[in-house]
Amino acid sequence: MPQDAYSGPRDGRIVILTGAGISKESGLDTFRDADGIWATVNIEDVATPEAFQRDPDRVHAFYNDRRRGLLNPAVRPNAAHLALARLEAAWPGDVLLVTQNIDNLHERAGSKSLVHMHGELLKARCQVCAAVADWPGDMSRDSICRACATLGTLRVHVVRICEMPFEMDRIYDALAGCALFVSIGTSGNVYPAAGFVQEARGAAGAHTVEINLEPSQGHSLFVERRYGPAGVEVPDFVERLLGGPP
Numbered sequence: 477m478p479q480d481a482y483s484g485p486r487d488g489r490i491v492i493l494t495g496a497g498i499s500k501e502s503g504l505d506t507f508r509d510a511d512g513i514w515a516t517v518n519i520e521d522v523a524t525p526e527a528f529q530r531d532p533d534r535v536h537a538f539y540n541d542r543r544r545g546l547l548n549p550a551v552r553p554n555a556a557h558l559a560l561a562r563l564e565a566a567w568p569g570d571v572l573l574v575t576q577n578i579d580n581l582h583e584r585a586g587s588k589s590l591v592h593m594h595g596e597l598l599k600a601r602c603q604v605c606a607a608v609a610d611w612p613g614d615m616s617r618d619s620i621c622r623a624c625a626t627l628g629t630l631r632v633h634v635v636r637i638c639e640m641p642f643e644m645d646r647i648y649d650a651l652a653g654c655a656l657f658v659s660i661g662t663s664g665n666v667y668p669a670a671g672f673v674q675e676a677r678g679a680a681g682a683h684t685v686e687i688n689l690e691p692s693q694g695h696s697l698f699v700e701r702r703y704g705p706a707g708v709e710v711p712d713f714v715e716r717l718l719g720g721p722p
Contacts, residue, residue, distance in 0.1 A: 480700045482683045482717060487569035488655025491647075491682075492560060493672055494575045494582070497661020497689055498706045501554045502581055504545065524637045532617055539632040540614045543597055546579050547612065553585035556660065556710035561586035563714045572650045576662065576669055578634050593641040593669065599633035602626065608633055641668065652679040658713075659685070661706050664692030673697045687713060 496504070521527050522538040545551065564571040564587055573590045575582055578597040582590055600611035600619070607623030617628045635641050651657065657676035664670050673694060676682040686698035687709045695701060702709045 482656050482685070482700070484655040484683055485569070487567075489570045489650065489653055490563070490567060490572070490656045490658065491650050491654040491672070491676065492563075492571065492573045492658045492660065493662060493669060494560075494573065494577060494660045495662030495666075495669070496577060498554075498556050498710070499577050499579055499581055500661070501556065501705060501707045502579075503548070503551045504579060504581075519637065525639075528631060528636075535631075536614075536616050539597065539634070542578075543612070543614070546597055551579075551581075553581045554707045556706035557581050557585035557587070559711040559714040560660075563717065564589055566718050569655075570650075572647075572654075574647055574650075574669075574672075576666070591643045591647060593635075593643060593647065595632070595634035595642065597632065597634060600630045601633040602629050603631060604629045644668070647672070648675060651675040651682075654680050654682045657682045657684045658687065659692070659698070660687045660710060662688065662692060664694040670694055685713070 517538065522535050528535045560573060560582065564573065571589055573582060573587050574593055575590065576594050578592065578595055580596065580598055598610060598612050599608055600615055601608050602621040602623060604626050605621060605624040607621060609622050611630070615630055615632065619630045620627050621629055651672055652675070654676055657673060659673060662669065670693070673684050674697060677684055677697065683700065684698045685700040685702070686692060686695055687702045687706065689705065690703060691701070702713060
């Protein structure tokens with residue numbers, strides 16, 4: 477076993493953070509890479525409350541395109557998603573998967589203990605009654621809320637700039653008691669997620685692991701660092717953590 481490998485309790489709580497890097501290998505565009513979505517679309521035009529008030533048609537069109545891309549049959553969970561679902565099923569202790577991604581690839585891979593801190597692309601939220609519903613099709617100003625039957629009040633269930641991510645209390649409670657924190661496919665420059673490694677180290681004294689294509693902005697905060705494609709590195713890490721091949 478490598479010297480910097482996890483050596484904590486075999487039933488210790490694990491918190492895993494995933495970012496766009498884990499889904500890029502499934503064929504989805506990232507947002508913040510040099511060739512990502514924000515390189516071609518102004519974030520202020522589609523991802524703020526003001527943008528929605530100013531031009532809801534443009535915002536709906538942007539997320540409709542993202543939704544269609546996710547529903548492309550060629551986009552499916554990769555080996556990293558499947559390995560994390562296996563870890564959750566096989567680990568004797570609690571495993572909480574916190575994703576910054578708005579896709580559904582973790583669910584499709586089999587993960588169940590999951591927090592979408594930035595929301596979900598395939599869901600709609602009513603701005604009148606706050607109901608959240610599955611919404612796999614296009615959304616527009618002509619869409620009607622299924623809960624309150626109000627016209628034109630739906631928006632994608634995705635956190636916008638300056639909005640608080642979802643389930644933060646649950647996330648911080650898990651970080652405070654975890655033995656192992658793993659960050660996968662994240663840039664390390666988007667808060668509050670970028671601060672999770674410090675929470676895990678300070679509150680719980682957790683063993684910290686970064687798995688990324690290249691060092692993140694906060695790479696020095698991780699005890700164990702593995703660099704390469706998530707589809708290769710994550711299955712290898714999970715196999716080692718569980719003590720052998722499937």
